[in-house]
Amino acid sequence: MHDQFFIVTEQEANERVDKVLPTILTDISRAQIQSWIKSGHVLVNGEQVKVNYRCELHAKITWEEPEPEILEVLPEQIPLDIVYEDDAVLVVNKAKGMVVHPSAGHHTGTLVNALMYHCKDLSGINGVIRPGIVHRIDRDTSGLLMVAKHDQAHQSLANQLKDKTVKRSYLALVHGAVPHEYGTIDAPIGRDPKDRQRMGVVTGGRDAVTHFEVIERINQAFTLVKCVLETGRTHQIRVHMRYIGFPLVGDPKYGQRKTIATEGQALHAQELGFHHPVTNEWLVFQVEPPEVFTETLKKVKEMH
Structure with missing residues (x-):
């Protein structure tokens, strides 16, 4: 920067x-x-x-951004839900509310602090603050994240993301009854010129493509959708679903004023598939959404 x-x-x-x-x-x-x-x-x-x-x-x-003052990121004994681990990669089911890596205002309690306690070797490509982190999910999004243990693994996973061969599918609960069973949102994402704290669909933004499929329509007021990312822009699913008129339930940044309290957006990274960086074997992982997601789903089904 x-x-x-x-x-x-x-x-x-x-x-x-x-x-x-x-x-x-x-x-x-x-x-x-x-x-x-x-x-x-x-x-x-x-x-x-x-x-x-x-x-x-x-x-x-x-x-010019000065070098961050976080001189060292300390390992912290924080429980982790590890779905898969070997010498090259680790797949973790991140809890809702957990920040992925240290940044201004979040020096401790992050996934990176927990990972450093759990394993001594993480790739160094992204520097001290983001060891092993190949991609991120938002703080209030739960679910699967792949972590690289060494630089070769990191390079391979980063290339797979760039080549769009990684499979990432999410469960999202949105406001409104989505009329189409399937759809693709192809709309560029960049900083919202009216509000720099948000991302938006903007001319000249970076290419962003989200595929969606309706799983269930609830009381004509909500829809449970599966979203598959082709690209991975900041807040992509949240911005794209709002753009087509179906904002995520509980989303403080892009949602409706009147929504349901869910400790942030109802979004869960449910499935992750990639080629193993060493063996090239295709690996696919799935995790169920956390209780706060299923409780929200139950709540909207009981509304009339």
Whole structure:
């Protein structure tokens, strides 16, 4: 993430630079942005500015993310639901509410902390903060995730994701009665220009393809769908289902105002298939959704 830049539009003109940047870099807190400005990691038209600098129209703001200050990620004894493990890969059923890797605001209690306690060898391709992590699922999404134990395994799994040969299917509970039994949503995803904290279907976004199949329609008000990812963009299923008018139940970011409390979106990574990075054998894993998902399903079936 070196030397990214942003040109100030009328919307941001005259706003303080430390207020504008957190709307673009949504994972970074305002306090962090302020420390970046003070340490010269943020420049306006190539010049260092003060924290209270007010942005001029068409000014070019560049930033370079300083190396993360998490010097070490410590192993933590956190229970893990391991579905499969050998010398090259590990498949884990991630609990809902667990963050995958350390980041600003989440230095401990993550899946990576737990993995480091569980096994001493994880691939180093993604650096200290994301050892072994080839792909992610959102904090409040439960289900299957593959982890690489060494760099060769990591490379193989990453290539399979890029070549779209990994099978990833999810269970999602959405608002509304989806009319078609099957469908494909092919719509590019990028940052939502109106709200930088969200992703959206945007012109010029990155290619994103989701296939879906209706499993069950419930009281004409909800549908249980199976979603198969062809690509893996941030919040892809959540954004795509909202885009076609059927937002996920319980989704705080993309859902309806009036939804059902489910501790975040009702989304579960149920099936994962990939070629073993060493033996090339095709492996497929399935896990049932957690109790909070089945309880939500029961709740909507009882509503009239």
